[in-house]
């Protein structure tokens with residue numbers, strides 16, 4: 690598929706920006722975990738700026754498809770990258786050294802429940818995040834583009 694092109698704008702969130710820097714500068718061999726759990730890098734296009742944005746997220750994978758969880762630690766509002774994916778479902782995901790193009794699709798109902806259980810298996814804290822907020826934490830499934 691078409692790789693996302695444009696000016697990269699690093700995240701103003703220090704920890705996330707540093708994780709992206711370590712992940713990418715090591716070719717996906719360092720900075721690939723959080724609390725010992727695997728992390729991927731999601732690349733989106735800014736819905737307003739058109740800039741390239743990168744967000745480290747927990748790795749949730751099943752048979753070549755991935756889920757990305759807009760948890761933001763159970764905050765009352767969605768992370769901003771959620772709006773980027775809604776506006777343009779063409780994303781890139783880097784898992785270790787492998788970076789590919791995907792199409793993102795928000796999931797609901799049974800399909801969301803299935804992927805939610807996979808997400809909680811990958812990163813148990815997701816359950817705590819959902820319990821602490823009335824916001825329904827969105828899940829997208831990414832299928833290879």
Ligand SMILES: C[C@H](OP(=O)(O)OC[C@@H](O)[C@@H](O)[C@@H](O)Cn1c2nc(=O)[nH]c(=O)c-2cc2ccc(O)cc21)C(=O)N[C@@H](CCC(=O)N[C@@H](CCC(=O)O)C(=O)O)C(=O)O
Pocket residue numbers: 700701702704705708723728734735736737738739740742743744745746747758759760761762767768769770771772773
């Ligand atoms: C700080 C903010 O980031 P955010 O997009 O809200 O994302 C917040 C967090 O989700 C993000 O930092 C994640 O990487 C945090 N995070 C996880 N966040 C999660 O939500 N889920 C995870 O599983 C997760 C895991 C994770 C692991 C390691 C790590 O280091 C961080 C992790 C941000 O970048 N804001 C920018 C704007 C970003 C942007 O995309 N702007 C759009 C505008 C979009 C619009 O408003 O419509 C544009 O450019 O056009 C700014 O304030 O200038």
